[in-house]
Amino acid sequence: MILFPDTPDNTHLIQYCDVLSAIRTLLGNSAHAENIVYRPKKAHLPSGAALVPVIIATDKTQLMQFSNSKSAYPVYLTLGNIPRVIRHKPSQHACILIAYLSVNKVMGSQLTAKEKSSRVQCLFHESMRIILKPLKKAGIEEINITGGDGAVRRVHPVLACYVKNNV
Known part of the structure; x- marks a missing residue:
């Protein structure tokens, strides 16, 4: 949950x-x-290590409705290591839903339109910081991952791209 100190009931x-x-x-x-x-x-990586470019996408067209009239936008993850022709086909399952971002209205009777807009931006950035926090350490220190071919590889996942779909 994320909240602003002056509106603790608006989570x-x-x-x-x-x-x-x-x-x-x-x-x-x-x-x-x-x-x-x-x-x-x-790339300047240790011998035998691989870079994993992480691509994050949000899609406002896929708005989800939850109980208590709460709404959220989905956040998806795919990887630059997967060729584009595979990534862009839903049937290939090369994209994973990793989160839902809150789109509830920012409350505050004394807030100007500009202040509300600023809070929405803060909410988005704080949400993404929380969701992507594990990437920071893994990108620097590397992690071991077993590939689909069974080989264990040392990889450095790094945020490479954010795609905002407003269709």
């Missing part, structure tokens, strides 16, 4: 799963084992 729920588990699931998918790219073009 904003964040529902999310572990981002590193989502990465393990995508890299461990045997259906993609032959297509996943582990060799970086230009």
Whole structure:
């Protein structure tokens, strides 16, 4: 839950799963084992390590309604190691739902329109900070992941791209 001190009754729920588990699931998918790219073009990583570019996307067209008239936008994760032709086909399961971002109204009777807009931005950034926090350490220190081919690899997952879909 995220809340602002001056409106403690106006809570904003964040529902999310572990981002590193989502990465393990995508890299461990045997259906993609032959297509996943582990060799970086230009990167200064330890010998044998691979870069995992993390792509995050939100989709306002997929607004979800929950109980108590709460609404949320889904957040999806995919990886740059998976070729684009596979990532863009829903039937390939190369994208994982990792979170729902609260879109409840920001309350505060004394707030101007600009202050409310600022709070919405703060809410988004704080939510994403919480959801993606595990990436920071994993990107620096690396993690071991078993690929779909069964090989264990040392990888450095890093946030590479955020895509906002407003269709």
